[in-house]
Amino acid sequence: MRLIERAGLSVLGRFEPELAHRISLRVFRAGLAPVSPAQPSPRLAVNLSGIDLPNPLGLAAGFDKNGEAIGPLLKAGFGFIEIGGVTPLPQPGNPRPRVFRLKEDEAVINRLGFNNDGAIAVAGRLSARTECGVVGINIGPNRESSDWTADFVRVLDACGGLVNFATVNVSSPNTRGLRNLQATEPLAGIIDAVMETRDRLANKPRIFLKLAPDVSGDDIARIAETALAGNVDGIVATNTTIKRHGVTSPLAAETGGLSGRPLRDRSTRVLSQLHKATGGTIPLIGVGGIFSGADAYAKIRAGATALQIYTGLVYRGLSAVGSILGELDALLERDGFETVAQAVGADQESGN
Ligand SMILES: Cc1cc2nc3c(=O)[nH]c(=O)nc-3n(C[C@H](O)[C@H](O)[C@H](O)COP(=O)(O)O)c2cc1C
Numbered sequence: 001m002r003l004i005e006r007a008g009l010s011v012l013g014r015f016e017p018e019l020a021h022r023i024s025l026r027v028f029r030a031g032l033a034p035v036s037p038a039q040p041s042p043r044l045a046v047n048l049s050g051i052d053l054p055n056p057l058g059l060a061a062g063f064d065k066n067g068e069a070i071g072p073l074l075k076a077g078f079g080f081i082e083i084g085g086v087t088p089l090p091q092p093g094n095p096r097p098r099v100f101r102l103k104e105d106e107a108v109i110n111r112l113g114f115n116n117d118g119a120i121a122v123a124g125r126l127s128a129r130t131e132c133g134v135v136g137i138n139i140g141p142n143r144e145s146s147d148w149t150a151d152f153v154r155v156l157d158a159c160g161g162l163v164n165f166a167t168v169n170v171s172s173p174n175t176r177g178l179r180n181l182q183a184t185e186p187l188a189g190i191i192d193a194v195m196e197t198r199d200r201l202a203n204k205p206r207i208f209l210k211l212a213p214d215v216s217g218d219d220i221a222r223i224a225e226t227a228l229a230g231n232v233d234g235i236v237a238t239n240t241t242i243k244r245h246g247v248t249s250p251l252a253a254e255t256g257g258l259s260g261r262p263l264r265d266r267s268t269r270v271l272s273q274l275h276k277a278t279g280g281t282i283p284l285i286g287v288g289g290i291f292s293g294a295d296a297y298a299k300i301r302a303g304a305t306a307l308q309i310y311t312g313l314v315y316r317g318l319s320a321v322g323s324i325l326g327e328l329d330a331l332l333e334r335d336g337f338e339t340v341a342q343a344v345g346a347d348q349e350s351g352n
Helices: 001-014 017-032 068-077 120-129 148-162 178-182 184-200 218-228 261-278 293-302 311-316 320-334 344-351
Strands: 046-048 049-053 056-057 080-086 099-102 107-110 136-140 165-169 206-211 233-238 257-260 284-287 304-309
Touching: 001 017, 001 148, 001 261, 017 068, 017 099, 046 304, 049 293, 056 178, 056 320, 068 080, 080 120, 080 165, 107 233, 107 261, 107 311, 120 136, 120 148, 136 206, 148 165, 148 184, 165 184, 178 184, 184 206, 184 218, 206 218, 233 261, 233 304, 257 261, 261 284, 261 293, 261 344, 284 293, 293 320, 304 311, 304 320, 311 320
Parallel strands: 056 080, 056 304, 080 136, 136 165, 165 206, 206 233, 233 284, 284 304
Antiparallel strands: 046 049, 099 107, 107 257
């Protein structure tokens, strides 16, 4: 981490977390985000469900909820970025404070509740963008809506033609009842409606499904089966957890989804179970607690084709993207892998 970034993070750490985040987005929009210095190693290039990525590390949903800093974020070295969660209508989310830094645990708890500018405003920003790069959108329903399936369709209708992929978020813990959509019947209904809408769009985005880490082994097998039957293009594992295992901070009792270091192994386990359940037939995107190249590599070996990060950036800054990728490249080389694809699911095959 460069000195200026270390100083910046230390100043931001003194602000209330949500305000600090708004300031950093402003800074990025002003063109002051770190620009990735080097072309990534060719070993890191991956194909994610037909989408070519220069490297497997993406920005996770929730960081740029409204698509305000797409250009600067693409230049920071991510292989792809996911904006959102976006709902059909704008909504304010839950009362503040609603984001908490658990420094002792290198974790965050958030209960934002899908605060966002709504699909029309975000579609406007997506169509105004001039930068190249792979961009996806995380989609969800309005809290007060009486038809959540229709809400996923509305956001996809408004924004789907402007992105490379859309992620159906049935896993945020901050909208009451949302995670119940992971049950077979509602999930199959949503997938059908979303796929039908996607097929109507001239520019067809890939459709990913994002899961919670708090699902049992049986649930994972059932969800995998439903996703495969619905021809989903990929599964993102995982969202934040409502569990607090291994968390020591006094803020642990705050309500909301926990992300960062304590989530890492739980979400890697879900990833591994999903890889087994899908037999490696659809790509998986591993997210949860990535701070280092070793964390990223473990998720690839458990079955991830691509990765995403959020909380690691809160503690390590945007320059973590370059260092994680450099470390990952070295680990792949050490173990004799010429591409990321060769390492996907390696632990599964070796029975680790
Ligand atoms: C403040 C905050 C807001 C988030 N908002 C969303 C969201 O809108 N949609 C979503 O699917 N995930 C959201 N997430 C979850 C992340 O995308 C990611 O799945 C999770 O934080 C685990 O990754 P990490 O440990 O690298 O942060 C959010 C996470 C945080 C910390």
